[in-house]
Amino acid sequence: xxxxxxxxxxxRTAKPRERLYRLNDRDGLYLEVKPNGVKAFxxxxxxxxxxxxxxxxxxxxxPLSEAREKTWAARKLVKEGINPVQQKQIDKARRELDRSNTxxxxxxxxxxxxxxxxxxxxxxxxxxRRVAFPTLGKQxxxxxxxxxxxxxxxxxxxxxxxxxxxxxxxxSAIFQFVVATLRADxxxxxxxxxxxxxxxxxxxxxxxKEQVVKLLSxxxxxxxxxxxxxxxxxxxxxxxxxxxxxxxxxxEIDLEKRIWTIPAExxxxxxPHSVYLTNQALVIFKxxxxxxxxYKYVFTGRDSKLKPLxxxxxxxxxxxxxxxxxxxxxxxxxxxxxxxxxxxxxxELIEAQLAHVDQNQVRRTYNHTxxxxxxxxxxxxxxxxxDEFASTRS
Numbered sequence: 001x002x003x004x005x006x007x008x009x010x011x012r013t014a015k016p017r018e019r020l021y022r023l024n025d026r027d028g029l030y031l032e033v034k035p036n037g038v039k040a041f042x043x044x045x046x047x048x049x050x051x052x053x054x055x056x057x058x059x060x061x062x063p064l065s066e067a068r069e070k071t072w073a074a075r076k077l078v079k080e081g082i083n084p085v086q087q088k089q090i091d092k093a094r095r096e097l098d099r100s101n102t103x104x105x106x107x108x109x110x111x112x113x114x115x116x117x118x119x120x121x122x123x124x125x126x127x128x129r130r131v132a133f134p135t136l137g138k139q140x141x142x143x144x145x146x147x148x149x150x151x152x153x154x155x156x157x158x159x160x161x162x163x164x165x166x167x168x169x170x171x172s173a174i175f176q177f178v179v180a181t182l183r184a185d186x187x188x189x190x191x192x193x194x195x196x197x198x199x200x201x202x203x204x205x206x207x208x209k210e211q212v213v214k215l216l217s218x219x220x221x222x223x224x225x226x227x228x229x230x231x232x233x234x235x236x237x238x239x240x241x242x243x244x245x246x247x248x249x250x251x252e253i254d255l256e257k258r259i260w261t262i263p264a265e266x267x268x269x270x271x272p273h274s275v276y277l278t279n280q281a282l283v284i285f286k287x288x289x290x291x292x293x294x295y296k297y298v299f300t301g302r303d304s305k306l307k308p309l310x311x312x313x314x315x316x317x318x319x320x321x322x323x324x325x326x327x328x329x330x331x332x333x334x335x336x337x338x339x340x341x342x343x344x345x346x347x348e349l350i351e352a353q354l355a356h357v358d359q360n361q362v363r364r365t366y367n368h369t370x371x372x373x374x375x376x377x378x379x380x381x382x383x384x385x386x387d388e389f390a391s392t393r394s
Contacts, residue, residue, distance in 0.1 A: 005025055005026050006023055006029075006064060008063070010023060011023070011031055011039065011064055012060070014031065016033055016035050016036065017035065018035060019035065020032065020033065022042075025067075027071055028045050028071065028075070029041065029042075029043050029067060029071040030042055030044070031067075039060075040056075040057070041055075041058075041064075041070075042054065042055060043070070043071045043074050043075075045075070046078075047083055052083070054084050054088070056071065056074075057070070101140055101141050101178075102138050102141070103132065103133070103136045103138075103139055103140075103141055104133050104137035104138065106174060107128055107133075107174050110173070110174050111125060113177070117265060118265075119243060119247065119266060123243065124166075126310065126312070127163060127170065131152060131156050132167060132171060135148070135152055141174075141178045142184045142185075144188050146188040146190075146191040146192050149171065150192040152167070153167060153168055153192065154195070159319075172189040172190070175187040175188060205334065206335040206338040206339075207331065207335045211326075212335060212339075212389055215327065216389045219317070219321065228299075228309070228313050228316075228317050231246060231309055231313075232317060232329075233280070233284060235314070235332045236332055236336070236386055237278060237284070237379075237386065238379075239332060239336040239337075239354055239379075240262075240275065240333075241268065241333070242311050242314055243311055244262055244266060244267070246299060246309040246310065246311050246313070246314075247308040247309075248262075248298040248299060249296055249298065250289075250292075250297075250298060253285055255282065255285060255289075258276060258277040259275070260275050260276075260277055260281075261274045262274075262275075267355060268355070269356075273370075276372065276379055278380045278382075278383040279380065279383065280386070292305070311329075315328070315329070336350075337354060340353075340378065345378050349375055349378055352370050352371045352375060353379065
């Protein structure tokens with residue numbers, strides 16, 4: 001016996017009547033025609049001895065072929081003992097939840113759980129905005145795959161291995177948080193955790209004297225914006241960390257006393273740190289005073305004068321000058337330490353200038369001096385040597 005089935009012609013030509021009526025298709029599917037002319041597909045099913053109905057969409061926005069596909073999917077659920085109406089509600093709730101659980105939103109939530117200083121959170125967020133968010137930021141964490149993560153990590157590693165390593169660690173931590181809060185079933189970082197070459201942390205390798213001469217002479221040719229070059233020079237003149245220089249504030253600078261005092265919250269060791277402004281450093285601050293003295297930061301952001309210079313600007317400067325992969329801004333401190341030792345200065349002076357914390361707790365407890373007066377002469381000798389390097393052509 002061949003069952004008669006609805007045709008699209010019948011659906012299209014069905015006219016409203018005084019009372020609601022139905023045109024049956026098969027497998028529980030029918031077209032309901034209301035007195036107001038609205039036509040809607042329904043699926044009637046029985047589960048657990050109870051008859052129920054499921055709305056499949058209005059005709060003609062939902063064509064007959066689509067209604068049959070939805071009926072087939074619903075029938076499959078019924079055979080598995082699942083109520084398709086309830087499953088539809090669950091699926092809708094999950095989609096709404098996924099929309100609120102994008103990588104960007106979850107990353108912000110994860111950062112909020114961290115007891116980190118604001119500068120640390122900002123640095124980590126800036127990295128995510130450069131590396132992960134452009135591709136995956138608006139995507140649900142439930143749907144992000146290992147293939148997508150690997151593509152991002154590999155492309156980042158090709159130009160900045162240390163950034164790729166940081167991105168991998170950060171994304172892994174975020175997805176561990178996601179899995180722990182039941183918003184995804186797997187961590188897509190785990191399958192590709194060993195896919196990248198080991199990061200050799202090149203920034204810790206000291207440059208040779210010849211390399212320093214070449215670097216400073218080339219950067220001295222202003223192959224970058226004036227502000228970026230000045231900030232880069234200050235890295236070398238002070239041997240401070242890149243983030244400490246990039247976010248320098250005018251309230252920290254005393255030009256008359258020639259002292260730069262960085263508050264504890266901006267220092268890695270969470271202790272205030274003072275450095276002497278050598279002749280060279282003083283010239284930089286005076287030149288910047290004319291440009292940014294009315295703002296909070298000495299070196300202002302490219303897009304906003306109300307924000308500090310981005311640390312990534314240093315890397316961009318090196319990349320444009322062919323130094324990417326050879327030297328990182330963090331390597332300035334290693335190079336400075338090595339060369340100052342070669343110049344005959346005592347280790348405690350150098351360590352104090354670098355704001356390193358003594359790992360020996362007893363010595364750290366009883367030694368509170370920062371050797372500021374001795375560091376003054378040491379750093380002036382250091383800056384004079386750098387100026388000599390910068391004027392030398394390799």
